[in-house]
Amino acid sequence: MAGAALAANLPMPAIAQNKPVKIGLLTVKTGPLAQGGIQMEQGANLFLKDRNSTMAGRKIELMIGDTGGNPAGTKTKAQELIERDGVDMIFGPLAAFELLAITDYIAAQKVPILSLAAAEDMTQRKPNPYFVRASATSAQNMHPLADYAAKELKYKSAITISEDFAFGYEQMGGFQRVFEDDGGKLVKKLWPPIVTPDYSPYLAQLSGVDVIVQGFAGSNPLKFMKQYKDAGLTLPVLGGGPACDDALLKSFGDEAIGLITATAYTSDLDSPINKKFVEGMIRDTGNTPGLYAAGMYIDGMVAEAALEKTGGKTDDKDKLIEALRGVSLTDSPRGPFHFDHFGNVIGNIYIRRCEKKDGKLVNTTIKTYPDVSQFWTYDEKWFLSQPVYSRDYPALKS
Template identity: 55%
Template structure:
């Protein structure tokens, strides 16, 4: 693969890939650039999310003329296609050829798990949007900080809300048959059942399944809800077929973090009105950083930002705060940069205030959202806020980490019905 400045500009967007463009000559002469590797997905079922990842980062860099904390920035973007093996190859290129100082990404849980060892070996500060639980739990990586949420972090919240607020007793879970889906459903099950509910059926379509008909035909309908935990555009595809099979209005759908994402919400049509989902973000959040971000996304890309766009916009804000802490002289000090990334509290991100636990995972607000129509467009309105949510829910790290990592088989499915 040829990776030169022209390819970087093409990949990340004009004016973002090479920070020297439009930069004051004095600044160019005095400060060498801080090199960011950016890992996204532009092909396959995760592409809709990967495109928003790029858009969110583009906007943040554009707003600051490619200068963070007074330091010029170069961004080198790569497309992994969501494949762990490709992510490993791209990571090697970023580290060896482009000599990056920091990585933003990757997108998917399986990519993050594949990169774990190389991140450790190369000591590359990584500001991740991937949700792989154990990267900040039993196998906590000292060079890894997550600004979004673990796969299960928001699902804990939905499990609590479904049992306590909605008074649901019986649920079905369905998710992509990958680590991200396993961990989301497990988090929901853990809290929902601890609060008195029962998960009576669990279904696992492959990530790239062409049709959900076989799985929808299996869905139990004598339940209070279906918790759907899909990635990329799969949530939209499942929702469309769920309605085509006549289940709309018969069984309530609850969405995981990315099931009913804003990036696809307008395509879902008015049938989506009333859908409930859980996320660390909503484009409807009323704070200055988010208002500015949403306005820019609508202006530049004609879309509302969702999970993925907010992920990189938040990642860049957290990185900028860390660079302010270490300053130009400390930007090559990897240990100092990681300490700043993990210990700073950043108050003014688009998702609200964020801090980090000792494992490198974000502590922040999580929102229950309801699809409504405002001003002719569908939005995820916030109907309840859970503040300062930890990846460990209310169990505490020591008790939580004594258990196996969430998976297809943990927590054990004790209430399944034939």
């Protein structure tokens, strides 16, 4: 009885606060998206190493679930992390189709989720109140890229090519809308399956325009650009964030030279915090980091700022998500950013050109678009009244 009386007198919150904060990381280690998934884990690990696995006075425990890169695997791993492991929040997953498979479940469980998955409607027409995205929607990079293509590069016509899934549709829909509004013409949209060993049937259709716009992700950009060059094609190529990700540069050949891409993170950002991050990644992994590693590191910073606001408390999930969405950082590896009322980031988008310097491929920033919203320059209400970007929307103009 004495033991029970003693236990009853102990302050319960103190016991709770001494427990580690459990963060579940949904990543992917196999298949064409594994390139990004492995980097996500590396970025999360570096953040925890830099913070001695402590945030707001509490130890952090990272629990990793490999989704296998498919919706069913993502659902299973999310359930394990939440119901078996009792995680306080989730980082990941990587792909839009993974995120869409668990969004209703996550909302019902009231577990905050910080994801790089770019599915537009997570912060638009079907918003998840427990969702935070510090990277970008699928189209958030592509709106400024289209603006740059039309206004600065003076391109008048384009063909788009991207994987046949939601991320591809939404990227290319965003590019098309702004490019056409700026006076450009989209001639054709091509959709190879996510696993396409040979792009020849598609490459044969890439002609008669000013520019090719590709939206490949994971390791697919390497295959596409090599086959593009081998086919003797010389039209300029533009791409989204993953299309010439900094982490891919060591695997590209000269076929990547001249490729212009738009991204929320660039390793050449000249700031002390980014230089420290890049040096840490090179030291620990031997590779320049790209947006997948940076995204997880930045999610760590968001979680840390929110936990400092809640005094390290994670039990009240509504207060925790409010704190997460209220984070505004003036300094991060991607530059300054904050969140809109849907939990989506407003921050810089960088236009870069791939170049060879001292025998090495590098991405060099040639323009920065500041404070880019997921709605670009469009009226939010109008934007949300339109259908989500899809395989057939916007339709090609005849």
